[in-house]
Each structure stands twice: as structure tokens, then as C-alpha cells.
Amino acid sequence: MGEWKTYKLCEVADLSTGFPFDGHKYAKEGQRVVRGDNVTIGELRWDKDKRWNEPFARTEEFSLREGDIVIGMDGSRVGRNRAQIKADDLPLLLAQRVACVRHNEKSLQKFLYYQIFSKNFENYIKSVHTGTSIPHVSLKQIGDFSFQVPDLSTQRRIAGILGSLDDKIELNRRINANLEAQAQALFQSWFVDFEPFRDGPFVDSQLGKIPQGWKVEALSNLATVIKKGITPSNAETYSHYSIPAYDDAHFPEKQSGETIKSGKYIVYNNSILLSKLNPRIKRLWFIKTAEENAICSTEFIPIQTKDTDLISFVYYLIDNDIFYQHALSLVNGATGSHQRFHAEDIMQIPFAWNKVAAIDFAQKANYILQKIEDNIRENQTLSALRDTLLPKLIAGEISC
Known part of the structure; x- marks a missing residue:
């Protein structure tokens, strides 16, 4: 070398x-x-x-x-x-x-x-x-x-080793983006455009024409906001679902209570975290299995469904462009970081509802969300390996 x-x-x-x-x-x-x-x-x-x-x-x-x-x-x-x-x-x-x-x-x-x-x-x-x-x-x-x-040839070898890990991480990200797009398109087709139900009669509603036998519901009828607070203990380590952690890797960051310093919400399995901070940047976090000692920023609205079988339906409902644009119309504050969602407003947004169709959709979407979570966890393992190798390679401690 x-x-x-x-x-x-x-x-x-x-x-x-x-x-x-x-x-x-x-x-x-x-x-x-x-x-x-x-x-x-x-x-x-x-x-x-x-x-x-x-x-x-x-x-x-x-x-x-x-x-x-x-x-x-x-x-x-x-x-x-x-x-x-x-x-x-x-x-x-x-x-x-x-x-x-x-x-x-x-x-x-x-x-x-x-x-x-x-x-x-x-x-x-x-x-x-x-x-x-x-x-x-x-x-x-x-x-x-x-x-x-080092010399250029060594730089090239280092970049090749680390790049192979990054390539797999990027592939998983693209797979996840494709899976997300499929689920979003399916939700749009079923619950906004009603394409599978076009052969049946439609009736008037406050949302316009909806299939006969469907009704208009508010999110509060399917889900609740759970804001159970906690003051992190200096002696413990937490899985912190924060805004930076979402932006970085869609995975919580391990942090000591001493570094967190402010009150948080407890995060439970089968939760949806909706960022109320600067809502024009959509940050919607699905958490099937919460990490150990899980907490989240109070800049998130923590949502849980009353029926866990419908968690993926509620996730893609909130993720849908029409629902989200309705939510944006309710935002107050000036601009940028001063704007906020309010949980009570989000929970009253109406949508077209049919329980049989929702359960059918949720069964299909559950597989997609599980695959996305598996890929995110694999990326965390790959990122940890890359981050372990990185300082050793770029300091010349490991021969390449």
C-alpha cells in the first residue's frame, strides 16, 4: 500500500x-x-x-x-x-x-x-x-x-469496498420506493377512484359519489392519538424516533437519556408517527415492531388504530395525496418551521369507508410494509458494517 x-x-x-x-x-x-x-x-x-x-x-x-x-x-x-x-x-x-x-x-x-x-x-x-x-x-x-x-489506486480500492455496501443499501431503498408506490397506487384505485367497484351503483355523499353501501367516516372512528409522555432517565439508553433519524435512515437512533434532555412520547408496536413540524415535508413513519425502550419526538403525532388489523389501511389513508392535502389545508402558523399539524384536526378528516374492502386491502398492504421494514433493518446492518469499516479503511488501519 x-x-x-x-x-x-x-x-x-x-x-x-x-x-x-x-x-x-x-x-x-x-x-x-x-x-x-x-x-x-x-x-x-x-x-x-x-x-x-x-x-x-x-x-x-x-x-x-x-x-x-x-x-x-x-x-x-x-x-x-x-x-x-x-x-x-x-x-x-x-x-x-x-x-x-x-x-x-x-x-x-x-x-x-x-x-x-x-x-x-x-x-x-x-x-x-x-x-x-x-x-x-x-x-x-x-x-x-x-x-x-493515500494514492489514487488505494483510494479506488477503499471506495470499491465501501461502495459495494452502499450499492446494496441503495438497491433496498429503490425496492422500498417501488413497494411504496405499488401500495399507494392500490389505495388510490380502491378508496379514491373506486375502480374495482365501478360496476355497482354509486350514491351521493359529502365527498361526492361513493359506492352504494359505503359511508363517510372520520379518522377518529378508526384510530386514536396516544401521547403518553416520558422524561428520559440519564441512566438508560433509548431508541429515539426523531426527525433527524427519520430523514437519515427511517430508523431510530440509540441515545442515552442524558443526551436527549427533553420529554418525549412512548412508542408502541403498530404505531404511525406523523410529523407535525413543517408539514409540507411529509414525514410518515410506520412502526410495526418498536425497538427496545422506544420513544419519539413530541414533534410527531403518535397514532394507533383501534383494530390492529387495519393499521396498514390507516397508514396509506394518511399517506394518500388527497387526505394529506386536506390535512395541509388545516395547517396554521406562518411558514416553514413555524407551521404545525394539530392532532384534533387530522382526526376529523373524512374519507370513504367500507370495512370489507379495508380489511382486504390491509392484508395485501401488510406484506408490503413487512418487506419494507425487513429491507430497512437489513440496511441498518449494512450501514453499521460500513461505518465500522469506514474509519479503519480511511485511516489505513485495514489493508485493502
């Missing part, structure tokens, strides 16, 4: 930040602009799909490329909010206060990816960021992150 040398990130990569687009007018059509609130843990999220469609002489300078790594430079999760640009994301323009990292001749982009997505990088940013109410980090501070760098 070749010699390893210590470099700063700015010595093995080109770093830049974007154009101050927020001082100009956005449009609904045009190129997407990557702003700080689009960069989450490991992915881009378009809750505010702001686009730029005016003539722009500096388009090339601020255009992102496939493989570029973007890092949010502000916010409570500074150092964790980072993502790699995929071909499907393009074209994209880079906004101010988002850092872009692009390798130079001393490094491979995939090797830099693993450095920036390491705990070492997270811990470094935590140690240097400034600001209390809104933490922030400068481009220079990001560039000063130092780490050991």
Missing part, C-alpha cells in the same frame, strides 16, 4: 459556494436552485421547489455536476446536512450558503464522499461551527478539515 499523507480538504478538492439567488425573484419554471433548506441528511428534498428562469450570465460558474457533494452551511444540523448530486437531479444551480466539494487531481470524488460522510467530519464541524441559535460554518472551516489521503 502506498504512502498516506495528511491533507486539508481544500488541498485535495475545489470548494465553492453559490450565488445569492434569494435577493432575486424565483419562478415556478426553470432550473432548480439548491438552497440550504433543500439539503438534508444524505439527500436533496424539494419542499420549496424554487426555480430560476431569467437569463443568467454566470450559469456555468454556479451549475452543479453529477457527483458533486453539497453541504448545508447553516442550521441545527450543520455538518450532517450533506448530499451527493445524482444525474437525475440535474440541471441544478448552487445558491449561497451551500458548499460544493469537487475533487482535484490528488483525489477521487468517491473517496472524498466517504470522508465527508464520516463521523470525523461531523465531529470536526461541531467543534468549529459558530452561532448558537442558528449554527453556521464558513467555507474556510470546511476546507480546513484534515484527513489522511
Whole structure:
């Protein structure tokens, strides 16, 4: 194995930040602009799909490329909010206060990816960021992150080993996305478009025409909100279903009570957690089997069905676009992080109901949700293996 040398990130990569687009007018059509609130843990999220469609002489300078790594430079999760640009994301323009990292001749982009997505990088940013109410980090501070760098052939081998694990994780994610889409389409077909029931008579209702023999119900007739609180004990470890854990891997984070510090809700088997925080970003978490000592953020609304056989029906009911858009119409607050769902409003939303059809759907959807949960758990095992290998490989402790 070749010699390893210590470099700063700015010595093995080109770093830049974007154009101050927020001082100009956005449009609904045009190129997407990557702003700080689009960069989450490991992915881009378009809750505010702001686009730029005016003539722009500096388009090339601020255009992102496939493989570029973007890092949010502000916010409570500074150092964790980072993502790699995929071909499907393009074209994209880079906004101010988002850092872009692009390798130079001393490094491979995939090797830099693993450095920036390491705990070492997270811990470094935590140690240097400034600001209390809104933490922030400068481009220079990001560039000063130092780490050991081997020759390019060793970098390639390290990236290959870790990449094989990431490829399987990504495959499982795509399988889950496909399974979710199938279940969502089935729910839409049965309970919104009523396609299997078109041959029978329909009757008027407050929702419009519904099949004869069906009725209109409110969510409160099928489910309840259970907000049993707990103050975490310093002496115990908890499985914390938090907003960052959902964004990161759809899996709870093991945390000591000492680090949690605030009151939480207890999480039970067969629960649905609906985030009330900034509801334009849909965060809906199905929990078939809760992890040991499970608790969740009070920014979730914890929902349980009165009949556990209907848990998957209720999950896909809330997940349905029409139901969710109705819920969004009831949101109060200003914008962004100040907006909230209210449980009492969600529980009164009406929907078309037929128990026989709901049970039939739930039996089909249960299989899908179980397969999704199995894939998430496998991804956790693969992620743990990758995270164990990562610091040893990139520190040269394991020969590759």
C-alpha cells in the first residue's frame, strides 16, 4: 500500500459556494436552485421547489455536476446536512450558503464522499461551527478539515469496498420506493377512484359519489392519538424516533437519556408517527415492531388504530395525496418551521369507508410494509458494517 499523507480538504478538492439567488425573484419554471433548506441528511428534498428562469450570465460558474457533494452551511444540523448530486437531479444551480466539494487531481470524488460522510467530519464541524441559535460554518472551516489521503489506486480500492455496501443499501431503498408506490397506487384505485367497484351503483355523499353501501367516516372512528409522555432517565439508553433519524435512515437512533434532555412520547408496536413540524415535508413513519425502550419526538403525532388489523389501511389513508392535502389545508402558523399539524384536526378528516374492502386491502398492504421494514433493518446492518469499516479503511488501519 502506498504512502498516506495528511491533507486539508481544500488541498485535495475545489470548494465553492453559490450565488445569492434569494435577493432575486424565483419562478415556478426553470432550473432548480439548491438552497440550504433543500439539503438534508444524505439527500436533496424539494419542499420549496424554487426555480430560476431569467437569463443568467454566470450559469456555468454556479451549475452543479453529477457527483458533486453539497453541504448545508447553516442550521441545527450543520455538518450532517450533506448530499451527493445524482444525474437525475440535474440541471441544478448552487445558491449561497451551500458548499460544493469537487475533487482535484490528488483525489477521487468517491473517496472524498466517504470522508465527508464520516463521523470525523461531523465531529470536526461541531467543534468549529459558530452561532448558537442558528449554527453556521464558513467555507474556510470546511476546507480546513484534515484527513489522511493515500494514492489514487488505494483510494479506488477503499471506495470499491465501501461502495459495494452502499450499492446494496441503495438497491433496498429503490425496492422500498417501488413497494411504496405499488401500495399507494392500490389505495388510490380502491378508496379514491373506486375502480374495482365501478360496476355497482354509486350514491351521493359529502365527498361526492361513493359506492352504494359505503359511508363517510372520520379518522377518529378508526384510530386514536396516544401521547403518553416520558422524561428520559440519564441512566438508560433509548431508541429515539426523531426527525433527524427519520430523514437519515427511517430508523431510530440509540441515545442515552442524558443526551436527549427533553420529554418525549412512548412508542408502541403498530404505531404511525406523523410529523407535525413543517408539514409540507411529509414525514410518515410506520412502526410495526418498536425497538427496545422506544420513544419519539413530541414533534410527531403518535397514532394507533383501534383494530390492529387495519393499521396498514390507516397508514396509506394518511399517506394518500388527497387526505394529506386536506390535512395541509388545516395547517396554521406562518411558514416553514413555524407551521404545525394539530392532532384534533387530522382526526376529523373524512374519507370513504367500507370495512370489507379495508380489511382486504390491509392484508395485501401488510406484506408490503413487512418487506419494507425487513429491507430497512437489513440496511441498518449494512450501514453499521460500513461505518465500522469506514474509519479503519480511511485511516489505513485495514489493508485493502
